[in-house]
Amino acid sequence: DTGVSQNPRHKITKRGQNVTFRCDPISEHNRLYWYRQTLGQGPEFLTYFQNEAQLEKSRLLSDRFSAERPKGSFSTLEIQRTEQGDSAMYLCASSLDPADTQYFGPGTRLTVL
């Protein structure tokens, strides 16, 4: 069990650019979650997947955000036309099933200049 991994760990981009983050969940975990965390606050739910199906999206997930989990394994989170307000830590978590413990990755820290 290698844990949840996220890449890249840090990303610096200029406003208006597109960025994509990747999350590799724990093997055989069916549930995958994305959260966003800004400085001094707790993680905020963005979206989650059951296998390849995206089941719920937060209102925080504007039209510029899209998440996929094409084969029910890894997931990607893309932000188009980044804004300075998108600067945050993006966290991924996975669980075996909905009622199971979520295990978090180390996060991707995005800085938009």
Place this chain on the structure above:
Amino acid sequence: DAKTTQPTSMDCAEGRAANLPCNHSTISGNEYVYWYRQIHSQGPQYIIHGLKNNETNEMASLIITEDRKSSTLILPHATLRDTAVYYCIVPTNAGKSTFGDGTTLTVKP
């Protein structure tokens, strides 16, 4: 989602027990209480969870009141490395979790 309320910050002397409270008065009968902690710039780390019985593992103990409206996380012998933000959450049955701002625990020598 069941809302949780935690104190903003707490201090604890090294070697002493740290008792972190959490209120979750709107918890439903089949919802679990989970505790995580987050050390600066890292992802949240799972600590422990429980439904209605007290739980203990190698990291901590969890005491849940009989009415399940509150709980206490106990770190029996706090060390400097336990300094972190501690989150108490009650995920929905679908797994959706709402984190508050947690309790910043500072363990002092």
